Amino acid sequence: MSEFTISAYITILKLGMQDTQENVTRILFDSVCLSMKNPVDLKPKFITSLIQRKVDVQNEIKKASADPKIIAEAEDYFDNVVFPKININLIDDICHRLKLLYSNDISVPSNKKADLDNLLASNNLGIFLCQCFLYALNRDNKALDQELRTDDIPLLSEVDYQCPLCHSPLIKKIKNKSVKKYEITKIFPNDLSSDKKDLFIANRTPAVHLDSSDNMIALCSDCSESYLLKPELDEYIKLFDLKEYAKKNYQIQVQLSTLILEDEIKNIINSLYDINSNTVIQNFRLDPLLISEKIDPSCFVLKQTVTSYVLQYYKFIRKLFSELDSFSENRFNIIASEIKLAYETIHPTCNSQEEIFAKISEWIMKQLNIPNSQKYRISCDVVVAFFIQNCEVFDEIT
Ligand SMILES: [Zn+2]
Numbered sequence: 001m002s003e004f005t006i007s008a009y010i011t012i013l014k015l016g017m018q019d020t021q022e023n024v025t026r027i028l029f030d031s032v033c034l035s036m037k038n039p040v041d042l043k044p045k046f047i048t049s050l051i052q053r054k055v056d057v058q059n060e061i062k063k064a065s066a067d068p069k070i071i072a073e074a075e076d077y078f079d080n081v082v083f084p085k086i087n088i089n090l091i092d093d094i095c096h097r098l099k100l101l102y103s104n105d106i107s108v109p110s111n112k113k114a115d116l117d118n119l120l121a122s123n124n125l126g127i128f129l130c131q132c133f134l135y136a137l138n139r140d141n142k143a144l145d146q147e148l149r150t151d152d153i154p155l156l157s158e159v160d161y162q163c164p165l166c167h168s169p170l171i172k173k174i175k176n177k178s179v180k181k182y183e184i185t186k187i188f189p190n191d192l193s194s195d196k197k198d199l200f201i202a203n204r205t206p207a208v209h210l211d212s213s214d215n216m217i218a219l220c221s222d223c224s225e226s227y228l229l230k231p232e233l234d235e236y237i238k239l240f241d242l243k244e245y246a247k248k249n250y251q252i253q254v255q256l257s258t259l260i261l262e263d264e265i266k267n268i269i270n271s272l273y274d275i276n277s278n279t280v281i282q283n284f285r286l287d288p289l290l291i292s293e294k295i296d297p298s299c300f301v302l303k304q305t306v307t308s309y310v311l312q313y314y315k316f317i318r319k320l321f322s323e324l325d326s327f328s329e330n331r332f333n334i335i336a337s338e339i340k341l342a343y344e345t346i347h348p349t350c351n352s353q354e355e356i357f358a359k360i361s362e363w364i365m366k367q368l369n370i371p372n373s374q375k376y377r378i379s380c381d382v383v384v385a386f387f388i389q390n391c392e393v394f395d396e397i398t
Pocket of ligand 1 (some may be wrong): 166219221222223224
């Protein structure tokens with residue numbers, strides 16, 4: 001619910017006025033309608049549709065709300081009629097919720113946010129409520145953005161089209177149409193108290209530009225709403241770290257699609273073959289597991305990375321091994337055993353599967369004296385992904 005619309009405004013005011021949706025809407029609209037020459041009658045069905053975001057406010061009302069005389073009258077009306085109807089114990093909550101709503105709506109220009117902030121800071125609450133109302137009244141109310149926006153696709157693919165907090169899908173197919181089930185959410189939210197701001201910054205330095213995609217993450221609508229309503233430090237850290245990891249992963253995906261790594265992988269595998277080892281051959285599972293059975297669902301980005309490496313290079317690596325095995329018998333099993341032993345040594349010291357993955361890849365780089373270039377680093381990751389699919393890395397999740 002991070003869109004500043006008349007529907008959201010009425011829903012918030014209803015909490016403070018403790019009256020029916022219809023009464024609240026009429027009282028609020030009277031601030032403009034009572035001053036119009038031909039007042040618009042609000043039908044109950046219209047009010048319901050307005051709250052459900054199926055319709056926009058009538059143009060006559062919008063036009064009237066721009067008349068300076070009507071604006072002045074509306075301000076008086078809010079002071080004398082609306083404000084006294086709000087439960088005094090809730091007035092701060094109501095103002096806070098409105099502020100959260102416009103602060104987190106990226107389509108509200110920053111000068112508008114600043115103007116409203118100033119009214120609130122100067123404690124002109126009647127005028128603040130009135131200006132928020134007049135502004136909300138004039139904004140698009142009809143929910144057009146059920147369709148996903150192409151601009152959001154990079155942010156969606158960063159999190160593999162799943163909410164990174166609850167893993168629910170961010171897009172639903174309804175009648176062959178992709179319907180948006182997400183909100184692009186600010187990781188470092190706009191409206192933090194100064195204590196929280198300091199606490200958050202002390203733990204993770206936020207992106208330089210808070211309106212840039214570096215500070216945005218796609219969450220399902222529920223997780224987004226509950227985070228923005230009351231952002232807690234542990235959630236902030238979680239989202240921040242997820243974003244860092246997802247960003248890095250996304251860059252790798254992009255690079256992977258443009259790099260040709262076959263030579264590097266071939267070199268790594270040849271070097272693996274050259275290891276003169278007395279490794280005892282291990283027992284391996286005969287029935288291969290799916291990647292999803294081996295990677296914890298919370299490591300969704302790792303899962304995505306491994307899956308894309310496997311899809312792209314598994315057959316190629318398998319073919320290299322079988323070609324080489326025809327020269328030297330059983331070498332593949334020896335290498336697989338080495339990787340399995342490396343996994344068994346490394347995994348007790350790690351806190352996550354991401355860490356294990358990175359450490360095994362590093363271990364291969366070091367063992368084989370592989371040049372520390374980007375292409376070789378990714379190629380090592382591809383080889384580790386191969387051994388994940390082949391069951392030498394990661395046990396079944398229980
Ligand atoms: Zn969620």
